[in-house]
Amino acid sequence: MKLKIKNGRLIDPANNIDRNTDLFIADGRVVAIGNAPEGFADSGAMGVIDAGGCVVCPGLVDLSARLREPGYEYKATLESEMAAAAEGGVTSLACPPDTDPPLDEPGLVEMLKHRARLPEFAKVYPVGALTVKLDGKHITEMAELAEAGCVAFSQATVPVLDTQVMLRAMQYAATFDYPVWLSAQDPYLARNGVAHDGEVAARLGLTGIPVAAETTALGTLLLLAQETGVRLHITRISSSAGLDMVRIAREQGISVTCDVAATHLHLSDHDIGFFNPHARLNPPLRSLRDRDALRTGLANGVVDALCSDHTPVDDDGKQMPFDEAEAGATGLELLLPLALKWGNEMKLPLLDTLAKVTSIPARLLGIDGGNLAVGAPADVCIFDPEAEFRVSRENLRSQGKNTPFLGHMLGGRVRYTLIDGVLAHDGSWA
Amino acid sequence: MNTTNPQLNKHGELQHLLTIEGLPRDVITRILDTAAPFTELVHQEEKKLPLLRGKSVFNLFFENSTRTRTTFEIAAKRLSADVINLNINTSSTAKGETLLDTVDNLAAMQADMFVVRHASSGAPFLIAQHLAATKQDHIRVVNAGDGRHAHPTQGLLDMYTIRHYKKDFTKLTVAIVGDILHSRVARSQIHALSTLGVPEIRAIAPKTLIPTAAERMGVKVFHDMREGLKGVDVVMMLRLQNERMLGALLPSPQEYFKNYGLTPEKLALAKPDAIVMHPGPMNRGVEIDSAVADGGQAVILPQVTFGIAVRMAVMSMLAGN
Known part of the structure; x- marks a missing residue:
């Protein structure tokens, strides 16, 4: 499975990268940043995530x-x-x-x-x-x-x-x-x-x-x-x-x-x-x-x-x-x-x-992760830093509804979560 | 949630009595004023008033206290309420019933008022918040002592007593002596005294019995009792619990009495017309000498009498009278 994450603001602290660029993923790993690697689009299905307005960072x-x-x-x-x-x-x-x-x-x-x-x-x-x-x-x-x-x-x-x-x-x-x-x-x-x-x-x-x-x-x-x-x-x-x-x-x-x-x-x-x-x-x-x-x-x-x-x-x-x-x-x-x-x-x-x-x-x-270097596992978090939400019992997925922040407005909503290139969360509808 | 005190409604009216902290001065004064005529009742042939007729008052005592429970019971009965006493020590919790389950069950028995005593600080708040969340807040909650936190009716009856003997709060120096760290009574007294404008509140105890940051509550801390009693108008003694007397807080009752027991000799350092108060029950020879407890400056028994009137006032105000 190949995936292109386009139009996002890529932030990878481990490699000191913060710029608007695309991220390319194949077989669960990061394969390129910026331009697609040679032959990426030629064979097999390619998914595309539009990360416009979002930050793309390591999971x-x-x-x-x-x-x-x-x-x-x-x-x-x-x-x-x-x-x-x-x-x-x-x-x-x-x-x-x-x-x-x-x-x-x-x-x-x-x-x-x-x-x-x-x-x-x-x-x-x-x-x-x-x-x-x-x-x-x-x-x-x-x-x-x-x-x-x-x-x-x-x-x-x-x-x-x-x-x-x-x-x-x-x-x-x-x-x-x-x-x-x-x-x-x-x-x-x-x-x-x-x-x-x-x-x-x-x-x-x-x-x-x-x-x-x-x-x-x-x-x-x-x-x-x-x-x-x-x-x-x-x-x-x-x-x-x-x-x-x-x-x-x-x-x-x-x-x-x-x-x-x-x-x-x-x-x-x-x-x-x-x-x-x-x-x-x-x-x-x-x-x-x-x-x-x-x-x-x-x-x-x-x-x-x-x-x-x-x-x-x-x-x-x-x-x-x-x-x-x-x-x-x-x-x-x-x-x-x-x-x-x-x-x-x-x-x-x-x-x-x-x-x-x-x-x-x-x-x-001491793990292989927490960065988006070429070759790293494609563990990715794509979030909208401007989106606000109210913390409530209803919108918490955890079985525990116990937080002192209940009722607070917080900014930063995760749109997509990828784990080894697999989509674990799709909140693009929100 | 939990950021506003549930005891006042949005119009600033008393919904429950949970703590004296945050009660406006005029509400405290109104309670004391309401209590005044009730003190006269005892001298009448007919001691009962119909203010709570048909209402059910549940005394929920999760911690034993015969004295406080009895005064609440008398107060409720003088107002013609039906009183149900429940000592829930560990009987229900041992069966696995939670505090709020107990509350819901009693609410289903058409209670109008809960008088709550609990070993945990804040338990009456939890009950009041739960009643609000489950739309049962027509039931009123009176805190009859929660952990180390508050004992508001005791604080109010103490204010009634001081007002009775001293009239004006704004010229007084008041000393609170004893186990302030563990005392819900002391916390309620401190809030009440400062709200009523007492300019100097002193806390007298060894360092082991004074809470951290006590000064932030507006008291002046003294470790030397003689120094602390100089020139005071009111001496409020606290009860020292038996389990605190031996251990790491205090070495022995004898040494405590020597340093912090109120004797005639130490009382002589206060103003000549100073009054001596105690919430009871007293440990004679531990925190107070019998000569003082039974002496002319002690107002300990009037405190008990006023206590019933003050509790009547609180209950009748909460019932909407």
Whole structure:
């Protein structure tokens, strides 16, 4: 199958391309930019997509999307969440290991990859469990898991209390140069906490999670990373102080990267309003000052990548008093609009904005993707940057309708999503 | 959604009573004014008024509280309402029924008012928002204490008490002493006092019992009780829960009493005509010395009496009187 995408504005951050030009695809790969390769139109059927008025960019690479399989199919299924990914222009995603059972055995990873193998499904990159059952005690068979398809190892948001186990796990991962992805939150300082420990929590009578929960945990992780030389990636950094620590660690030569969730770029603890359970997130939404530091940090590269931290939760899990509600927000379909909103507000070139959700996360995952160079997989997102839409339960494809952005107007609508040249989403009617 | 307070309708009228925060001064004043004649009722032969006749008030207590439940029950009965008491501690939730399922079931029994006590901050908001979303918001919600968040009728009865003894709020210095971090009463008192124009509100407690960013709520924080009590007109004591007394928050009740217990000697630092309040039940010898609790400056029992009148006022206003 051959495809010509014409009249679009091609933006490929990995190759520093931003110009109006055509893209040619054959056999699932990019074959040319600008002019058709010789003989392209001569034989076989050729599809044409008119991308007039649209941006043509690499499919988005999301560093954290919970698909809820196995174990939590009542919250979401692979089918529902893959539809959401396609709707959102996401063509590759990493899924954290906090499924039930956790992704701690090669068989589970193989099953997930097998279930996700359909051509119109985004490419799934499982992040394996760092410890068996995420128990924080026994390290997993990382080499076996890597062979089964795991791209990194993580505890999701489950802490490892025993620092010696953490040291050993990092040493073992470093032996094979596997990246370790960890969230930084001290479970004792965060005990019973449901919101940033600040003015809003004080006013609403919610148990606070102090910034020190992030910084003390981060201090331990950074020092152990320095000790072991492991490639450490901090997931969902949330505070200005935490960001400073990552910056300083990097200046000292520690191998550390980090990401931020799209919700945290736009919202603060003030968005809890009158106990809106959709604003119950983990880590918590922090102060406006923290939010501003995350926005600047992502722009200047201290924060490497932006992810959705997609966490579909069923209504029963959210229609509860704030402190009993399950944490998390659905996000696959909002990653691009929220990235664009941030980039616009920061007055960044579109190319720089898109790098945070394409080329950079692809590099962190170590995958062949996130760019549109000749020979690259034809994972493409074609979106209309001017089209606005209102976020509503009805127009979310994800089974999770839980987002603090319900009712918000956002710009940037995906018209087409291609995965290895296969049309996964056709929103051209919209 | 969740960005506007559901307790006021678009005309600014009281729909539910969920928190004192954001209540306009004139609404608070109207509640206190409405309560005033109800305090006289107790001296009459016939203590009942027909203002809630035919209405069903459901006391939904998801957390135990005999005292608060009883005062609401008395208030509703004096207004001639039918009162149904439900202690839902864990009985329903243990069976897997969600909070909102419980609410829908009781709404189907033609409730007119829910008086809600819940261990989670914000639970009455969830109920009010749910009633609005399901077009059942003819049912009124009164927050009878939610987690650490608010206890608005307690805050209002405290204001009634202060007004009774001190008349003018705008010249007062008020000290709130004790476990402010975990206290819904303190939060409601702080909002009420600042809305009514009290120029100086002091919070006195060790650092473990003061919320982060307490100053942002408009209070002046003191860790030295003697310093904090100097020249105050009103001392509002808070109850220290048993489970806080031993552990990482406080070393022992004895040490707490030594530093933060209200004794006659410490009270002498306040103005000579200062009043002493307590929401009850008191821990004598922990937060308050018996000599003070039973002394001439204590207005703790009048608080209880005024509490019934204030709750009558709230319920009758919500019922549209």
